Amino acid sequence: MPQDPDAAFTTVARVTHVDVHLLERWLTGWSLARGLPPPRHHGGGLVVDVGWPDQLRRHVFVDAGCALRECAAQIHAPCVYLKAAVDPDRLRLALPAHWQIEAARYLMLHRTTMGAPGALPAGYFASIGAHYGASVIRVVDAAGQAAAIGRVVVHGTTAVFDRIETFAPHQRQGLGSALMAALDALAQQGGVSERLLVATEAGRALYLALGWRVLAPYSTAVLATR
Known part of the structure; x- marks a missing residue:
């Protein structure tokens, strides 16, 4: 029987409650850092009207289920992003071939302080x-x-x-x-009382060493110019 690509993350996600409200808190911070409007609920997920030439909107979902697929079917303009708390392989299976899947990232959490700041290296x-x-x-x-x-x-x-x-x-x-x-x-x-980030594969090791934990994979698909 083929292995579920999300199996390694399923228990963690359920225990730590990766739901639309947690994603909204993450996405609100992401938007504030860029001077963008806050996310709004739309079609079973969240959407931010980004308005950049290379990114018009981003839609964010808890999973790659019906809501994400229905959203994708209504998107025809390029430079629209879909994101979901699933493995890249799961996102690939949910979307038509013309959607491009980016490298895996990880939604991470830290509940407590990371300790007093240490001195920077000399120089x-x-x-x-x-x-x-x-x-x-x-x-x-x-x-x-x-x-x-x-x-x-x-x-x-x-x-x-x-x-x-x-x-x-x-x-x-x-x-x-x-x-x-x-x-x-x-x-x-x-x-x-809650610290959130999305890490690249390279950054994940540093954050794990600092006491962060992975809540779920966080994958991206983009409808690029054809």
């Missing part, structure tokens, strides 16, 4: 700013070159960590861990 300096609804921490080296950047949005009791990146050749020097702790310190000031 690095951090600054805190704001962009739209996000607090932004930028790390530069002694020459003023960008080394790392990350954002956190606090809304209600949820903190959404977004676009965390350490640039080459500054990787593997502890900048990612220090950056996450510094962002978490900002989140703590808002009294949050």
Whole structure:
């Protein structure tokens, strides 16, 4: 019997309640960080009217069931994204061949603080700013070159960590861990009890080491220009 591609995640998702409300909290933070309107409920899922040339809208669903398939059948314009808390293989099976499936990502959760921020490695300096609804921490080296950047949005009791990146050749020097702790310190000031992020395959290992856990796979399909 073929193995269910979501089997490894099914128990975790049920225990941690990956439902439309959790996805709405994640997507609200994602939208605030970009100055976009908040998500709205639509067709059994959520939708954000992005309005960028390369991304008109994004639809987000808990699974790749009937609601997602019905949504896809009504989409004919390019640059529309579908996202769901399922494995990429499951999303592939749910959609016609002209939808392109992107690399797997992971919806992750952290409930408690990540500890006091540690000192940056010698020769690095951090600054805190704001962009739209996000607090932004930028790390530069002694020459003023960008080394790392990350954002956190606090809304209600949820903190959404977004676009965390350490640039080459500054990787593997502890900048990612220090950056996450510094962002978490900002989140703590808002009294949050839930921390959410979506990780790439490369980023997942760092977040697991910092005490985050995977709630579910988070996969993307895009209707590209044909």
